[in-house]
Amino acid sequence: MIGNSATVLPLRDHRASRRTLYFTRGELNQLLGLYSRNVARGVWRDYAIDHRDGQALFSVFRHTHESAAYTIVKSLGQSAAQAPGEAVFLVLSGRQRLHIGNTLAEALEYFRAKLSVIPGARR
Numbered sequence: 001m002i003g004n005s006a007t008v009l010p011l012r013d014h015r016a017s018r019r020t021l022y023f024t025r026g027e028l029n030q031l032l033g034l035y036s037r038n039v040a041r042g043v044w045r046d047y048a049i050d051h052r053d054g055q056a057l058f059s060v061f062r063h064t065h066e067s068a069a070y071t072i073v074k075s076l077g078q079s080a081a082q083a084p085g086e087a088v089f090l091v092l093s094g095r096q097r098l099h100i101g102n103t104l105a106e107a108l109e110y111f112r113a114k115l116s117v118i119p120g121a122r123r
Contacts, residue, residue, distance in 0.1 A: 019053060019054045019076065020051055020053075021051065021054055021055055021056045021074055021075070021076060021087070022051070022056050023049070023056050023058065023074060027074070027104045030104055030105065030108060031058045031072060031104070031108075034108060034111060035047050035060060038060070043062065044060045044061065044062060044069070045061060045062060045063060045064060046060070046061040046063075046064045047059060047060050047061065048061075048068070054075060054076045055073055055074065055075045055076075056073070056074040057071055057072070057073050057074075058071070058072045059071040059072075067094070068094075069093065070091060070092065070093055070098075070111075071091075071092045071093075072089065072090070072091055072092075072104070072107060072108070073089065073090040073091075073092060074087050074088075074089055074104070075087065075088055075089075075090065076088075086102075088100060088101070088102060089101045089102070089103065089104050089106065089107035090107065091107050091108075091110045091111075098110055
């Protein structure tokens with residue numbers, strides 16, 4: 001017979017170790033502005049906001065039931081060139097890193113050229 005031993009871990013210890021990162025109001029305005037322009041053009045149809053340990057993610061979808069076309073990730077920087085707690089912004093397509101910026105505006109520059117010439121997109 002196996003003993004009934006269990007380890008009890010205080011939930012506050014687990015929560016304290018997680019670092020939840022959020023988009024600021026200004027960042028959300030930039031993201032939703034880009035999203036709404038592309039919805040109006042018929043390029044994107046849906047979005048999702050998610051949070052992981054030390055990351056905030058804004059994903060956009062061309063079709064509701066597909067995987068994300070692009071994900072903009074705000075992440076706490078890990079490089080020596082960044083100050084502790086300073087965020088970095090990534091533009092991903094699937095697992096492929098397309099662009100990186102120290103500010104959200106820098107990261108969103110990727111879309112300025114990329115999405116202005118999408119074949120079949122309505123203007």
